[in-house]
Amino acid sequence: MFAARVPVAAMGLTLTLHVVSALGRGYSAAGLVGTATMAGSALSSPLVGRMIDRFGLCPVVATCGTAATAYWISAPHLPYPVLVAIAFPAGGLAIPVSSIARQVLTALVPPEQRRSAYSLDSILLETAFMIGPAAGIAVATQVSSAAALTGIGLYFGAVTVALCWFNPPVRHEDETAGGHRPPLRGWLTSRLTATLCIATGALFCLAGMELAALAALRANGQVGLTGVLMVVMCVASAFGGLVHGAVRRSLSQATLMLLLAALTLPIGLFTEPWWLLAIALVPANVACAPTLTSGAEEVTSSVPARVRGEAMGLLDSATRLGLGLGSPLVGFVLDHSSAGWGFAASGAGGLAIAAAGLAQRLRVPRAAPVNA
Structure with missing residues (x-):
C-alpha cells in the first residue's frame, strides 16, 4: 500500500x-x-x-x-x-x-x-x-x-x-462475510456522523495550512524552500504518528482535532524568516497523523464488518471534502489579506466545520467495538 x-x-x-x-x-x-x-x-x-x-x-x-x-x-x-x-x-x-x-x-x-x-x-x-x-x-x-x-x-x-x-x-x-447488508440508519449513527465531520474539519485545516505556508514563503521571496518546508511538515506528522501508535491509550479524535486547530491558529505570528516558520509548523503537524489515524479507528470500531468498505469510503469522501473546501476558502482569505490570516482561517475554519461533530461527540456515549 x-x-x-x-x-x-x-x-x-x-x-x-x-x-x-x-x-x-x-x-x-x-x-x-x-x-x-x-x-x-x-x-x-x-x-x-x-x-x-x-x-x-x-x-x-x-x-x-x-x-x-x-x-x-x-x-x-x-x-x-x-x-x-x-x-x-x-x-x-x-x-x-x-x-x-x-x-x-x-x-x-x-x-x-x-x-x-x-x-x-x-x-x-x-x-x-x-x-x-x-x-x-x-x-x-x-x-x-x-x-x-x-x-x-x-x-x-x-x-x-x-x-x-x-x-x-x-x-x-472471524468476521461474518455473508448475510444481509445492515440498513443504512442502523450503522450511520450520530457517532459515525461526528467522526466524519471531524475528519472533514481536520483536512480543511491541513489543506489551508499548506497553502498559507506556501503564501508565506512567496511573500518572503523564498518559494524555492517550499520542498524543505513540506519535508519538515511530513517528518513532524510522521513523528506524531509514531508516538500515537506507541502509546497504550491515546487522545480521542475530538481532542486531537482541537489541538490541531489550536496549534494552527498562531502560526501566522511566525511567518519569517523561513526557519522560524518551519519551527512554528512542527507542533500542529505533530497532531496531523494522530488526528487522521483516530478517524480510521473510530470508523472501524463503530460499524459492522459487512459495511466496513462503504464506511471507509465515506471517510475518504469526508477527507476529500475537507481538502476541496480548504484550498479555495483559505485561498480567498490569502488573496485579500496576508499569510498570517491564512493560518488563522485554516484553524478557525477547520474547527467550525468540525463543531457539529464535536458537539455530537460530547453527547454520544462511546459504544463497544462492532466487529460482526
Whole structure:
C-alpha cells in the first residue's frame, strides 16, 4: 500500500505542471482538472467501498485500476476540454488506496494493535508524499510532463496487478462475510456522523495550512524552500504518528482535532524568516497523523464488518471534502489579506466545520467495538 500511494501523491503537482507547461493554460485551469478529479473520487468512494463489501477486492481493483491506467496513459495526448470532461469519471474510478489499506489492516491485525498499525500506515503515507511529488516534478522537468503522466499510468497498472495477485483479505476470518447488508440508519449513527465531520474539519485545516505556508514563503521571496518546508511538515506528522501508535491509550479524535486547530491558529505570528516558520509548523503537524489515524479507528470500531468498505469510503469522501473546501476558502482569505490570516482561517475554519461533530461527540456515549 505504501508503493500504491506514491503515484497518488505525485498526481496533483504532475498534472498541474502538464496543464500549465505543455497545454499552456493557467493555474486556475489546472485547478479545475484537479477539482473535477477530486469531486469524482469523493462522490464515488462510498459506492466503490460498497462494491468491495459485496464482490470482494479483486473485481473492484481490476475495474478501477484498468480505468486509472487508461486515463493517465492517455492524459498527455488529450486536449484540455477533453481532459476536463473525463477528469470527473476518471476520479470516480480511481483505486481507493487509503480505504483498502485500512480495510486490510483491520482484517490482518488484532483490535488491540490496530492503533499501531494505522499509525504505521500514516507514517508510510507521509513518506509517500515526500517521495511522490518530488519524483513527479523531477520527471516532468527533466524529461517531460507527458513522460511523467505516462509513468503514473504504468505504475497504476503495476499496482493493480500486484493487488489482484496478492489479494489481501478485507475481513478477518472471524468476521461474518455473508448475510444481509445492515440498513443504512442502523450503522450511520450520530457517532459515525461526528467522526466524519471531524475528519472533514481536520483536512480543511491541513489543506489551508499548506497553502498559507506556501503564501508565506512567496511573500518572503523564498518559494524555492517550499520542498524543505513540506519535508519538515511530513517528518513532524510522521513523528506524531509514531508516538500515537506507541502509546497504550491515546487522545480521542475530538481532542486531537482541537489541538490541531489550536496549534494552527498562531502560526501566522511566525511567518519569517523561513526557519522560524518551519519551527512554528512542527507542533500542529505533530497532531496531523494522530488526528487522521483516530478517524480510521473510530470508523472501524463503530460499524459492522459487512459495511466496513462503504464506511471507509465515506471517510475518504469526508477527507476529500475537507481538502476541496480548504484550498479555495483559505485561498480567498490569502488573496485579500496576508499569510498570517491564512493560518488563522485554516484553524478557525477547520474547527467550525468540525463543531457539529464535536458537539455530537460530547453527547454520544462511546459504544463497544462492532466487529460482526
